[in-house]
Amino acid sequence: MTEQPNSGYDVVVVGGGAAGLSGALMLARARRTVLVVDAGTPRNAPAEGVHGLLGRDGMPPGELLERGRAEVRHYGGQVVTGEVLAAVRDGDGFAVTPAGGRTVLARRLLVTTGLADRLPDVPGLRSRWGRDVVHCPYCHGWEVRDQAIGVLATGPMSVHQALLFRQWSDDVTYFSHTMPAPTGEDAERLAARGIRVVAGEVASLEIVEDRLVGVRLSDRTLVSREVLAVASRMEARAGFLATLGLRPVEHPSGAGEHIPADATGRTEVPGVWVAGNVTDLVAQVGTAAAAGAGAAAQINADLVAEEIREAVAAHRELTSAGSR
Incomplete structure (x- = not known):
C-alpha cells in the first residue's frame, strides 16, 4: 500500500x-x-x-x-x-x-x-485489445472510421455490433466464427446495410509490422481487415x-x-x-x-x-x- x-x-x-x-x-x-x-x-x-x-x-x-x-x-x-x-x-x-x-x-x-x-481464444486477439481489436463504436468508432472493419461473432450482441460499426465505415464484414450464420431478419438487415457475412471459424489474426492486416480462417483463407470488433x-x-x-x-x-x-x-x-x-x-x-x-x-x-x-x-x- x-x-x-x-x-x-x-x-x-x-x-x-x-x-x-x-x-x-x-x-x-x-x-x-x-x-x-x-x-x-x-x-x-x-x-x-x-x-x-x-x-x-x-x-x-x-x-x-x-x-x-x-x-x-x-x-x-x-x-x-x-x-x-x-x-x-x-x-x-x-x-x-x-x-x-x-x-x-x-x-x-x-x-x-x-x-x-473475456475474449474468444483466438491467437493474437488479446495482444491487440484496445488497439486494432476493439469493442465499442462510441469509444473507438471515430478512430477507425472509413477503415476495413471486421466483426467477430461471439454472442447475441454481435449482429447489433456490426450494424452499429456500419455507421463509421461502409466496409464492414461479419465473421460468424463458431456461431450460426445470421438468418431471417438479422440476415436481411446485414444485407440491406451492405455488410458481408463470412462463414467459417477464425483461426488467428494476421499481424504485419505491428498492425492488423487480416483475419485468417481455419481453411487458411485470409480476409483483409484493418480493425476487428469483438463483443467480449x-x-x-x-x-x-x-x-x-x-x-x-x-x-x-x-x-x-x-x-x-x-x-x-x-x-x-x-x-x-x-x-x-x-x-x-x-x-x-x-x-x-x-x-x-x-x-x-x-x-x-x-x-x-x-x-x-x-x-x-x-x-x-x-x-x-x-x-x-
Missing part, C-alpha cells in the same frame, strides 16, 4: 476507476472520511485515450485517473493500492481486508471494481462480495454477469452500493463517473439520516433525564 490507512472510515470505496474516484470525491467534499482501495488494473488501460468524455476527450486513461486521485486527496480522502480479499459484516458496518494490509472498518461500502473482458463476455469483478451474500448474476442482455442494484446503486445488502461497470456493463467513462457521484450522494444521505436518528435519540434521552 502506498499510504497507511486508518482503522475506520465512513465509506470504503473498492475500486479506483472513474466511478470510484468520482464517488470518493463527492464523499470527501461532503466531509466524509473516505478510503479508496484500488487494484490498479483498469479495464481501459490498453487504450491510448478516453473518448466521449466532455473536456477530457483523448486524455490517456492513466493521466485521467492520476488527476482523479489527486483531487480526492486534496479534499482529505485516502487512496491506496491493493486488492480487497474480503468484506464481512461488522456490527452495523463492514470489515474490509485488503491483500497485504490490515483490516479496516467502514460504515458503508461503495463497490466500483468494474469488469473483466463481460464479468463483474466482485468475488469478494460473496461473503456478504452478493454474487454476480446474468445480465438481462445476455452480455455477461453483473451485480444488480436499483437506480441509485443500492444493492440488496444494506449499506452496500455499486456503480460503474460492476453493475452497468455498457457504462462508458462519463456514465460510470456520474453513477459513482450519484451513489455517493445517496450514501451520504443515508449516513445523514442515521446520524439524525442517533442525535434525536440522544436528545430525547437528555431531555427526559433533565425533566426528572
Whole structure:
C-alpha cells in the first residue's frame, strides 16, 4: 500500500476507476472520511485515450485517473493500492481486508471494481485489445472510421455490433466464427446495410509490422481487415462480495454477469452500493463517473439520516433525564 490507512472510515470505496474516484470525491467534499482501495488494473488501460468524455476527450486513461486521485486527496480522502480479499459484516458496518494490509472498518461500502473482458481464444486477439481489436463504436468508432472493419461473432450482441460499426465505415464484414450464420431478419438487415457475412471459424489474426492486416480462417483463407470488433463476455469483478451474500448474476442482455442494484446503486445488502461497470456493463467513462457521484450522494444521505436518528435519540434521552 502506498499510504497507511486508518482503522475506520465512513465509506470504503473498492475500486479506483472513474466511478470510484468520482464517488470518493463527492464523499470527501461532503466531509466524509473516505478510503479508496484500488487494484490498479483498469479495464481501459490498453487504450491510448478516453473518448466521449466532455473536456477530457483523448486524455490517456492513466493521466485521467492520476488527476482523479489527486483531487480526492486534496479534499482529505485516502487512496491506496491493493486488492480487497474480503468484506464481512461488522456490527452495523463492514470489515474490509485488503491483500497485504490490515483490516479496516467502514460504515458503508461503495463497490466500483468494474469488469473483466473475456475474449474468444483466438491467437493474437488479446495482444491487440484496445488497439486494432476493439469493442465499442462510441469509444473507438471515430478512430477507425472509413477503415476495413471486421466483426467477430461471439454472442447475441454481435449482429447489433456490426450494424452499429456500419455507421463509421461502409466496409464492414461479419465473421460468424463458431456461431450460426445470421438468418431471417438479422440476415436481411446485414444485407440491406451492405455488410458481408463470412462463414467459417477464425483461426488467428494476421499481424504485419505491428498492425492488423487480416483475419485468417481455419481453411487458411485470409480476409483483409484493418480493425476487428469483438463483443467480449463481460464479468463483474466482485468475488469478494460473496461473503456478504452478493454474487454476480446474468445480465438481462445476455452480455455477461453483473451485480444488480436499483437506480441509485443500492444493492440488496444494506449499506452496500455499486456503480460503474460492476453493475452497468455498457457504462462508458462519463456514465460510470456520474453513477459513482450519484451513489455517493445517496450514501451520504443515508449516513445523514442515521446520524439524525442517533442525535434525536440522544436528545430525547437528555431531555427526559433533565425533566426528572
